[in-house]
Amino acid sequence: MFLTLQHDDKRPIYQQITDGIKDLIVRGELREGMTLPSVRQVAGDLGVNLNTVAVAYRQLQDEGFVTVRHGAGAAITSRSPHPIEQAELYKPLRTALTELVLSGLTGREIVETVREQLALLQQKGGTR
Amino acid sequence: MSAPSVGGVYVFIICLIVPVFTYALVKHFWNAPLQNGTGYFFGVEVPAGFYDGQGRRWMTGYHALLAALYGVWAVALGAIVLTRWWDMTPMWAGGFALLFVPAMFAFQAWTRHKLGVNPPVRPVALALESRRLGDYISWPAEALAVALVALSWWLLLRHAGAHFDWLTPLQFTWAALGMIPGKMAMVRLSFPLPAERTEERYRFQNAARRFWIRLSGILFEWFLVVVLFGGALMHALSPMRPAPVWRWLVLACCYAVWGYGMIVLFRGMREMKAMSADLRPSGSWKTPFGRSSCFGMSRAFQIWFAIWFGGILAFILYPLCKARF
Numbered sequence: 308m309f310l311t312l313q314h315d316d317k318r319p320i321y322q323q324i325t326d327g328i329k330d331l332i333v334r335g336e337l338r339e340g341m342t343l344p345s346v347r348q349v350a351g352d353l354g355v356n357l358n359t360v361a362v363a364y365r366q367l368q369d370e371g372f373v374t375v376r377h378g379a380g381a382a383i384t385s386r387s388p389h390p391i392e393q394a395e396l397y398k399p400l401r402t403a404l405t406e407l408v409l410s411g412l413t414g415r416e417i418v419e420t421v422r423e424q425l426a427l428l429q430q431k432g433g434t435r
Numbered sequence: 436m437s438a439p440s441v442g443g444v445y446v447f448i449i450c451l452i453v454p455v456f457t458y459a460l461v462k463h464f465w466n467a468p469l470q471n472g473t474g475y476f477f478g479v480e481v482p483a484g485f486y487d488g489q490g491r492r493w494m495t496g497y498h499a500l501l502a503a504l505y506g507v508w509a510v511a512l513g514a515i516v517l518t519r520w521w522d523m524t525p526m527w528a529g530g531f532a533l534l535f536v537p538a539m540f541a542f543q544a545w546t547r548h549k550l551g552v553n554p555p556v557r558p559v560a561l562a563l564e565s566r567r568l569g570d571y572i573s574w575p576a577e578a579l580a581v582a583l584v585a586l587s588w589w590l591l592l593r594h595a596g597a598h599f600d601w602l603t604p605l606q607f608t609w610a611a612l613g614m615i616p617g618k619m620a621m622v623r624l625s626f627p628l629p630a631e632r633t634e635e636r637y638r639f640q641n642a643a644r645r646f647w648i649r650l651s652g653i654l655f656e657w658f659l660v661v662v663l664f665g666g667a668l669m670h671a672l673s674p675m676r677p678a679p680v681w682r683w684l685v686l687a688c689c690y691a692v693w694g695y696g697m698i699v700l701f702r703g704m705r706e707m708k709a710m711s712a713d714l715r716p717s718g719s720w721k722t723p724f725g726r727s728s729c730f731g732m733s734r735a736f737q738i739w740f741a742i743w744f745g746g747i748l749a750f751i752l753y754p755l756c757k758a759r760f
Contacts, residue, residue: 309560309637311630314723324561337563344565351625351733352561354725380565 308336312353320355324363332372332383333428343373343381444686445521449512451690452528455697460505463704468497468546470708471716477543478716479551493546500542504535526751533748547718558630559722562637571622571648577615580660584608587660587667594671604663606750611659613743614651620736621648626717639710646703653696661692 310327318326331337344352349360364381367373373381407417468477473486476493486494508531515523591604621644628636665685672681 308563309628309633310563311558311560311633312723313558313630314556316723320724327561328563331563342565343563348566348623348625349561351623352627353559354627354722 320353320359321363321366324349324360325366328363328367329372337383339383341383343383345380442519442521445524447686447690448524448528449515451693453512456505456508456531458701460501462701464501465498468494471711471719472713475716475719476550477546478718479546480554480719481550493550497542500538504531504538507531507534529747529751533751551718554718554720556723557720559724560628560630560633560637562628562633566622568619568622571645572618576652580615580656581612583660583664584612587664590667590671594667594673599670602750602754604666606747607659607663609746609750610743611656611663613739613746614656617655617739617743618648618652620733620739621651624733624736627722629715629720632714635710636714639707639714642710643707646699646707650696650699650703653692653699658689658692658696662689665689 308331310324310331312320312323312327316323328337328343337343343349343364346357346360346364350357353360364373364375367381368375371384374384375381404417407420412420469475471478474483475481476485476490481490508527511523511527511530515521515527587604588608591599595601624644626640628640665688669682669685
């Protein structure tokens with residue numbers, strides 16, 4: 308199972324790792340109980356600082372996607388993370404919608420795009 | 436049947452080493468810069484037509500380096516044979532390896548410095564599978580190697596005479612047991628994975644990691660452990676005047692391990708070449724986060740290699756310095 312990090316991605320590295328792992332969880336490729344490689348291994352494989360990977364893992368832990376046990380690595384906990392406040396949950400959605408509106412798409416086109424993307428996500432992950 | 440003489444043993448060693456090194460030169464080293472095709476020189480991407488112009492000079496330079504290294508090797512062998520100074524055989528074989536490995540590393544580093552200063556940036560993939568030491572290293576086998584070394588030292592301490600040269604078993608112990616942390620560093624050695632053909636590249640990297648761990652375990656750990664244990668056993672048996680067959684048996688065991696190592700080496704090299712033939716080599720691109728390295732990214736491996744190799748070098752140079760001053 309692989310996670311790809313693009314060279315033209317503007318997000319910080321730790322965010323790319325966090326989002327990539329979350330994406331794999333949503334798609335059902337990373338299941339509960341599966342372990343992630345150690346911080347040292349990920350940092351070595353990517354050629355990035357240990358702290359960068361540690362921040363990504365800590366964020367995943369804070370959001371309830373993984374549990375980090377000292378010496379045993381990080382394990383995927385479940386596909387339903389800790390509840391996040393609705394306002395927090397909608398923030399990235401609002402940002403994405405703003406971008407789509409600014410790009411000149413109509414309301415109907417945006418709804419259609421969201422529906423397509425959601426269908427794609429559900430198809431990959433087998434979620435309902 | 437008489438026991439093998441020291442000179443006879445060394446002639447036998449020479450007869451084994453010469454064809455192996457010659458085969459390696461012809462089959463692997465001579466065209467090593469072209470192992471990834473004409474689009475690359477030692478893993479560094481080169482423009483089309485490179486080998487019609489600048490590339491020819493690079494190939495000539497590389498072949499000149501090989502000729503010089505093998506020339507030194509051949510002249511040293513000639514001197515040993517002519518003077519019948521067979522005791523110099525280990526120095527000749529080991530010295531060549533000590534000269535050859537850094538020279539090849541230096542040439543590749545020079546190539547990257549001159550031809551691959553600014554490789555293209557490409558997306559990088561991350562394998563989400565843990566590499567555990569136990570998946571690559573057999574701990575019972577390592578425990579057996581340590582036990583054999585300990586037993587060898589016990590035998591030597593009990594039976595070696597007053598004029599025994601302790602430097603050789605020390606050197607063998609250093610080189611053999613030093614491979615255990617070396618193997619651990621190799622498990623953790625990592626190369627960036629390209630985002631294209633990631634699965635194949637990952638399989639190749641994993642196979643290469645297993646191959647190098649296995650090969651170094653046979654040639655640098657088990658071969659030396661068997662030689663050390665065989666030598667210690669002969670010392671322990673010498674007051675009982677063992678039959679020559681025992682000496683031949685010890686010698687046969689040493690060379691069985693060496694021969695097996697050579698089979699693993701050449702078969703593995705062929706398999707690695709076939710697996711990586713059409714894959715983008717490490718070092719021909721860089722990740723969004725920094726330089727891609729053809730020598731691997733693990734600092735632990737570099738530190739281990741410097742200490743291990745430096746130790747072997749010190750063991751070789753110490754008697755020479757002692758004799759001179």
